[in-house]
Amino acid sequence: MTGEEAGLAPAALRADSHRAFDAAVGRWYAPLVRRLVLVLGSEGDAEDVAQEACLRAYRAWGRFDGADERAWLYTIALRLAFDHLRSRRRWLGRVAHPTADGAYRDQVDPDLWAALARLEPRVRAALLASVLDGYTQREIGQMLDVPEGTVASWLSRAKASLREELQGPR
Amino acid sequence: MPAPDDLATRLAAMEHRVPAGLAPTRIRPRWRGWAASIATAPIAVLLAAATVTAGGIAVAGLVTAAPGVENPGQPLAGAALECTTPPEAAAYLAAHGYTRVTWQVETGDASGKGGVTRIVTTAPAHGYVVPGSIVDGTLLMIVDQRAGATGVGACAGEPMP
Numbered sequence: 001m002t003g004e005e006a007g008l009a010p011a012a013l014r015a016d017s018h019r020a021f022d023a024a025v026g027r028w029y030a031p032l033v034r035r036l037v038l039v040l041g042s043e044g045d046a047e048d049v050a051q052e053a054c055l056r057a058y059r060a061w062g063r064f065d066g067a068d069e070r071a072w073l074y075t076i077a078l079r080l081a082f083d084h085l086r087s088r089r090r091w092l093g094r095v096a097h098p099t100a101d102g103a104y105r106d107q108v109d110p111d112l113w114a115a116l117a118r119l120e121p122r123v124r125a126a127l128l129a130s131v132l133d134g135y136t137q138r139e140i141g142q143m144l145d146v147p148e149g150t151v152a153s154w155l156s157r158a159k160a161s162l163r164e165e166l167q168g169p170r
Numbered sequence: 171m172p173a174p175d176d177l178a179t180r181l182a183a184m185e186h187r188v189p190a191g192l193a194p195t196r197i198r199p200r201w202r203g204w205a206a207s208i209a210t211a212p213i214a215v216l217l218a219a220a221t222v223t224a225g226g227i228a229v230a231g232l233v234t235a236a237p238g239v240e241n242p243g244q245p246l247a248g249a250a251l252e253c254t255t256p257p258e259a260a261a262y263l264a265a266h267g268y269t270r271v272t273w274q275v276e277t278g279d280a281s282g283k284g285g286v287t288r289i290v291t292t293a294p295a296h297g298y299v300v301p302g303s304i305v306d307g308t309l310l311m312i313v314d315q316r317a318g319a320t321g322v323g324a325c326a327g328e329p330m331p
Contacts, residue, residue, distance in 0.1 A: 020287050023274055023302055023312045027238035034188040043189060066319060108187045112180050131178045132185065162177070 021061045024069045029054060031070075032077055039081055039125045041117065049084055053077035071135065075143045078125055082144075085121055115165035119158055126151050127158040186242045239309065240301040251301050253328075256313050260293035263309065271309045274302065279317045 029050060036046035053076045057064075064072055116124055122144055129135045129143060130151075137155065141148040239246040249266075251259045256273065263271055275288045275297065294313050302310035320329055 019274065019289075020276060023276075023300070023310070027241075027301075027303060030238070030241060034185050037188045038185060066316065108184050109180050112184060116181075116184075128181065128185070132181055 021058055025054065025057055025061075025073055028070050028073050032073060035074070035125075035128060036077060036081055038116065038128060039078065039121050040084065045081075045084060049077055049081050053080050056080070070133070071139065071143060074129070074133075078144060081125075082122060111166060112162075115162050118165065119161060122146075123154040123158050126154045130155055182242075238301060239303050245304065246301060249301070251299050251311075254299050256293035256297055256299055256311075257295065259299040259311060263311075268309050271311060273311055273313055275313045275315055277315045277317075279319075 032053065033046050033050045036049050037043055040046050040049065053073060056076050057073050060076075116127075119127065126140050126144060129140045130137070135143065137151040138148050141151045144151070238244065240249055240251065241247060246266075249262065251262060254262070260271070271291070271293070273290045273293055275290060275294055277286050277288070294315065297313040297315035300312040300314055302312050304310070
């Protein structure tokens with residue numbers, strides 16, 4: 001039964017769409033901001049990119065295939081994040097290293113934070129998507145728009161880097 | 171390097187300590203287009219949306235987001251209701267004192283065509299549960315009944331119960 005058959009007015013249909021979007025995507029907003037802080041290294045940039053991603057996701061909601069809201073939102077956000085980093089490099093003329101503003105960096109596993117911060121942002125994003133979210137290399141490749149083999153290489157490099165930086169279990 | 175499980179634990183702990191900006195205190199310029207588009211909906215719908223939405227947009231000058239109820243630090247963290255059926259989730263919630271539950275039922279097909287959202291106060295008989303949020307004291311749970319849809323998260327790829 002469609003909304004029209006149910007007697008819903010167009011405004012109500014729009015409201016349904018808002019609610020469906022809120023319910024499906026909104027719950028990933030906070031995790032997305034946290035992820036972007038780790039990828040971008042800046043709370044302000046992370047919030048800006050997350051909000052832009054939500055706006056773009058909202059506009060594209062009608063084209064979403066309904067499969068995995070988190071992957072869909074993260075794909076939009078991460079691509080925006082990398083565009084943001086490219087733009088920042090272009091204007092600042094330097095590679096920006098993560099410099100998250102909060103004291104929490106020093107409160108929770110500063111060694112791991114520092115090791116993670118030394119990875120390239122896309123490598124860092126791939127590692128987090130693999131280790132924390134459980135996405136496959138193929139899925140990460142689709143998310144970051146790179147070949148699966150590149151993801152495999154990134155993950156291998158990231159783990160080797162962490163191994164070197166952390167030098168054994170804590 | 172830590173063992174894989176240890177690395178995941180440490181990364182997760184680190185990420186969870188990052189502030190998430192759950193409730194922006196002001197509308198940044200990039201929010202305005204979104205907020206403006208939402209503001210065109212009828213006031214009653216806006217009030218309902220502010221009351222029941224899972225993820226959150228409140229209007230009338232405020233933009234807030236509600237964290238997922240199973241997110242770390244939230245009341246149902248670790249409850250693993252995702253992928254359960256509504257009756258199973260309802261039984262769990264009742265046993266844990268959640269007497270005010272709103273169920274948002276999504277129908278249509280997996281492509282999003284013909285989708286209809288219904289808000290009900292009794293747990294539907296079938297579908298599968300996507301944990302929502304607590305908004306204004308009411309727990310909102312989402313029920314996916316879309317034809318052909320498969321699970322996400324813990325039951326990724328599995329057919330709906």
